[in-house]
Amino acid sequence: xxxxxxxxxxxxxxxTALLGAREALGQAPEAARFNWKATCRWMHGTHSRSHVQxxxxxxxEQRHRTEFAFDTDHPEVFASEDNGATPVEMVLTGLAxxxxxGVASVAQMRNITLRSVTAVVEGSMxxxxxxxxxxxxxxxxxxxxxxxxxxxxxxREDIEALVAQSQKRSAVYDILTNxxxxxxxxx
Amino acid sequence: xxxxxxxxxxxxxxxTALLGAREALGQAPEAARFNWKATCRWMHGTHSRSHVQxxxxxxxEQRHRTEFAFDTDHPEVFASEDNGATPVEMVLTGLAxxxxxGVASVAQMRNITLRSVTAVVEGSMxxxxxxxxxxxxxxxxxxxxxxxxxxxxxxREDIEALVAQSQKRSAVYDILTNxxxxxxxxx
Numbered sequence: 001x002x003x004x005x006x007x008x009x010x011x012x013x014x015x016t017a018l019l020g021a022r023e024a025l026g027q028a029p030e031a032a033r034f035n036w037k038a039t040c041r042w043m044h045g046t047h048s049r050s051h052v053q054x055x056x057x058x059x060x061e062q063r064h065r066t067e068f069a070f071d072t073d074h075p076e077v078f079a080s081e082d083n084g085a086t087p088v089e090m091v092l093t094g095l096a097x098x099x100x101x102g103v104a105s106v107a108q109m110r111n112i113t114l115r116s117v118t119a120v121v122e123g124s125m126x127x128x129x130x131x132x133x134x135x136x137x138x139x140x141x142x143x144x145x146x147x148x149x150x151x152x153x154x155x156r157e158d159i160e161a162l163v164a165q166s167q168k169r170s171a172v173y174d175i176l177t178n179x180x181x182x183x184x185x186x187x
Numbered sequence: 188x189x190x191x192x193x194x195x196x197x198x199x200x201x202x203t204a205l206l207g208a209r210e211a212l213g214q215a216p217e218a219a220r221f222n223w224k225a226t227c228r229w230m231h232g233t234h235s236r237s238h239v240q241x242x243x244x245x246x247x248e249q250r251h252r253t254e255f256a257f258d259t260d261h262p263e264v265f266a267s268e269d270n271g272a273t274p275v276e277m278v279l280t281g282l283a284x285x286x287x288x289g290v291a292s293v294a295q296m297r298n299i300t301l302r303s304v305t306a307v308v309e310g311s312m313x314x315x316x317x318x319x320x321x322x323x324x325x326x327x328x329x330x331x332x333x334x335x336x337x338x339x340x341x342x343r344e345d346i347e348a349l350v351a352q353s354q355k356r357s358a359v360y361d362i363l364t365n366x367x368x369x370x371x372x373x374x
Contacts, residue, residue: 012232017266040283045199072284079204087285094277096227097259
């Protein structure tokens, strides 16, 4: 219960529910096992379409409210048809969305009202890697930069602390900065 | 020039152009520097929208034929509004699209006709990591599995070799399995 005089930020993040989830998962850690999924179908050339809807968590199969579909392709400079974003741009989008959701959540926890948040996320690579021209050049990004511009009811120092905490708890930041085991099989 | 009797696969991948690119980049390696970009805007709660269009490569600014927009959000089980795929599902989509484009390209190089390619990509995590409940649990995926089902004019062995070569040259597979430096700053 808050007094009428007390300011409460509302960034649209339900912190009470998140804190409740944390307590519930402390009692039932097996419910914290999540499994996310995308199903991809090759269309033509380098173009494919992925669908995302079902996932597993809280001990049972779950479904997003709607099915999400994403086209990926290579661009015309690679002699492709450019029917979608490149797969690496999907990864940058995931990083942007993850860190931004984190900024909103942490702001809510810290009672900071956000007015606007934008992020420019860039990843550079030398495509001689994916073309197999030089095995010393990696296929993926050699460097990724995220630049936030945030207008909020907080000092610059507090805004920087928000962003730092978002990084610390971000799934996609962790996925990019640390190695993950990936197994590829053929049915 | 091919004889009428010679079978040539056509998966829609322009291999001649790719081989030409490889030759051109051998002469002018600075053209191989690419920079990919996503621009993200916070909408409300954990929902944000990213746009992808401009990128840099072949020594100049480039643009996709159209702008691609992606909504990311957290699902209702996290007390969010589920206005988009989760950021981690975007990463799985990127991995699926990257490996599938690779399969099509390598098949083309090897003169293998693909009839259908599907991939189910799954990533598991313990969400006590992102909730900050246990610092020994990572935020990102603890394991990622990709299962291909491929119908092609080739033996099982050749299909498995296709998939292995796609992995070897995949940008997103590399991004997941190896660490990348990510710098986050506030303007």
